[in-house]
Amino acid sequence: MIFGKMTMAAVIVSAGLAASPVKAHEMFLIAQEFVTTPNSDQVVRLINGTFDKSENSISRDRIANVSIAANSKLTTPSEDDWYDDEVSSYLNYKVGTEGTYVIGVSTRPSLITMSPEDFTGYLVHDGVLDTLASFEKNNTLKEVTERYSKHVRAIVQVGDKKTGDYAKELDYPVEIILDQNPYDLKFGDDVSFRVLYEGKPVVNQIAHASYEGFHGHNDTGGHINAFTLRTDEDGRASFLLSNKAIWYISMIHMQEISEDEADYESNWATITFEVD
Numbered sequence: 263m264i265f266g267k268m269t270m271a272a273v274i275v276s277a278g279l280a281a282s283p284v285k286a287h288e289m290f291l292i293a294q295e296f297v298t299t300p301n302s303d304q305v306v307r308l309i310n311g312t313f314d315k316s317e318n319s320i321s322r323d324r325i326a327n328v329s330i331a332a333n334s335k336l337t338t339p340s341e342d343d344w345y346d347d348e349v350s351s352y353l354n355y356k357v358g359t360e361g362t363y364v365i366g367v368s369t370r371p372s373l374i375t376m377s378p379e380d381f382t383g384y385l386v387h388d389g390v391l392d393t394l395a396s397f398e399k400n401n402t403l404k405e406v407t408e409r410y411s412k413h414v415r416a417i418v419q420v421g422d423k424k425t426g427d428y429a430k431e432l433d434y435p436v437e438i439i440l441d442q443n444p445y446d447l448k449f450g451d452d453v454s455f456r457v458l459y460e461g462k463p464v465v466n467q468i469a470h471a472s473y474e475g476f477h478g479h480n481d482t483g484g485h486i487n488a489f490t491l492r493t494d495e496d497g498r499a500s501f502l503l504s505n506k507a508i509w510y511i512s513m514i515h516m517q518e519i520s521e522d523e524a525d526y527e528s529n530w531a532t533i534t535f536e537v538d
Contacts, residue, residue, distance in 0.1 A: 287310045287311050287312075287317055287318075288310075288311070288312060288313070288412075288512055288530065288532060289308065289309065289310050289320075289367075289369070289412040289414050289530065289532060290308075290309045290313055290414055290416075290510060290512075290532050290534055291306050291307070291308055291309075291365055291366075291367060291414045291415060291416035291532075291534055292306065292307045292309055292416065292508070292534060293305075293306045293307075293365070293416050293418050293534070293536075294306065294307070295418070296416070296417075296418055296419065296508065296534075296535065296536035297418070297419045297445070297536060297538075298357060298418065298419070298420055299357075299420070299421060300357060300358065300359055300360050300420055300421045301356070301357065301358060301359075302356070302357055302420075303354065303355075303356050304354075304355055304356065304357055304418070305352050305353065305354055305355075306352070306353045306355065306365050306416055306418075307350050307351070307352050308320055308350060308351040308352070308353065308367060308414070309350055310350075310351075311349075313472070313474070313510055314477070316349045316350040317349060318348075318349060319346035319347065319348070319349060319350055319351045320351045320369070322341055322344065323370075324369050324370055324372070325367060325368075325369060325370070326368050326369060326370045326411075327366070327367070327368040327432070327434070328353065328365075328366070328367050328368075329364075329365075329366045329432050330355060330363060330364070330365050330366075331363065331364040331366070331427045331430040331432070332357070332358065332361050332362075332363040332364070332420075332425075332427055333358075333359060333361045333425060333427065334425075334427065336430070336432075339353060339355055343355060353365070353367075357418070357420045358420075359420070359421075359423075360420050360421030360422060360423035361420055361421070361423055361424075361425040361427060362417065362418070362419055362420070362424055362425045362426075362427050362428045362443055362445060363417070363418040363419075363420055363427060364415055364416070364417055364418075364427055364428060364430050364432075365415065365416045365418065366413070366414065366415040366432040366434065367413075367414050367415075368411070368412070368413045368414075368432070368434045368435075369411050369412045369413070370411060371409050371410065371411045371527075372409070372410060372411070373407055373408070373409050373410075373523065373524060374407070374408050374410065375405055375406065375407045375408075376405065376406055376408075377405060377406070378397075378401055378403060378404070378405070378406055381397065381406040381408070382394065382397065382398065385397065388514060389468060389470070389490070390468070390514050390516050390528075391468060392466075392468070393516045393517075393518075393526070396518070403525060406525050406526065407523065407524045407525050407526075408516075408524060408525070408526045408527070408528060409519075409523065409524040409526070409527045409528070410527070410528040410529070410530065411435065411528075411529055411530070412529075412530040412531070412532075413432075413434035413435060413436055413437060413529060413530065413531045414531065414532045414533070414534075415432070415437075415438070415532075415533050415534075416533070416534045416535070417440070417444055417445075417533065417534070417535040419445040419536075424443050424445055424446055425443075426443070428440055428443045428444065428445075429441075429443075431458070431461070433461075434531070435459065435460060435529045436457070436458065436459050436460075436464075436513075436515045436529035436530075436531045437457075437458045437531060438455055438456070438457055438458075438469070438511050438513065438531050438532070438533040439455060439456045439457075439458060440453060440454075440455050440533070440535075441453070441454040441455060441456065441498070442454065444509075444535040444536070444537065445535075447503060447537065448503070448537070448538060449503055449504075449505065449506045449537055449538065450502070450503065450504075451502075451503050452500050452501065452502055452503070453500060453501065453503055454498055454499065454500035455469075455498065455499060455500070455511060455533075456493075456496070456497045456498050457469060457493050457497050457498075457499075457513060457515070457531075458497065459515050459529070462497075463493070463496050463497025463498070464493055464497045464515060465493060465494070465495055465496075465497060466492050466493060467492065467493040467497070467513060467515060468490065468491070468492055468513065468514075469490075469491045469492070469493065469499055469511055469512065469513040470487035470489065470490055470491070470511070470512050470513065471487060471488060471489040471491065471501045471509065471510070471511045471512075472487035472488040472489065472509070472510060473488060473505050473507035473508060473509045473510070473537075474507045474508040474509075475505075475507055476488050476505075476507075487512075488501075488504065488505075489501040489502075503537045505537070506537055506538055507536070507537060508534060508535070508536050508537075509534065509535055509536070509537055510532055510533065510534045511532065511533050512530075512531070512532040513530070513531050513532075514528055514529075514530050515528065515529045515530075515531070516528040516529075
């Protein structure tokens with residue numbers, strides 16, 4: 263089986279979840295080696311939970327698209343290249359010639375229904391502040407159904423040759439695109455990025471940036487990140503690479519929709535890379 267471009271699908275999650283607090287999971291791709299050698303066998307881990315801890319593996323029917331961009335070519339791994347353990351999924355892949363590689367995974371939309379109280383708690387916990395403000399002011403719903411999907415990428419450097427594939431758009435609903443090749447940057451440099459929704463810049467989008475080993479939680483139990491940012495009129499934001507580590511940028515693009523099956527739609531995105 264080969265993963266193709268995304269098609270609409272939904273997995274209905276029981277409204278019984280509303281009886282307990284909703285725990286939303288972020289998704290990340292973590293490369294076994296972010297900087298590696300040509301013609302080597304590699305593994306990338308798909309984490310579903312927090313950056314520090316994966317809660318579960320991802321079943322194949324949830325994955326809509328897997329892409330590897332390198333040297334101006336886009337390839338699609340086979341389902342046979344995946345394996346799982348109890349908490350994570352893993353993709354085996356082989357790198358070829360030198361260059362900057364991007365590995366991307368996008369999930370199919372799923373549905374979850376919850377109480378207004380649980381929806382509010384989830385928005386607070388995950389820092390979806392604009393939706394929270396609007397919901398608290400205008401809500402008349404007795405239960406809330408959200409359609410969500412997740413779109414993640416990792417940037418890997420193979421050998422010394424830097425290529426422009428780091429900025430390859432994969433046609434996912436929402437994407438975080440770096441403005442610079444991260445392997446041209448060092449500790450102490452600034453990095454900037456764009457947020458795109460359906461290929462267009464997203465203005466005033468909240469995004470978070472942090473790195474492996476940065477720990478902390480706020481009063482709601484939400485993870486504290488090194489930086490919390492908003493994009494400008496071009497959909498851009500920037501921050502200081504303040505540590506030598508594996509870095510990530512994450513965001514949740516959420517909007518109210520008028521559809522029979524859902525009241526809100528969210529598209530989650532993350533990007534990971536290493537800084538020396």
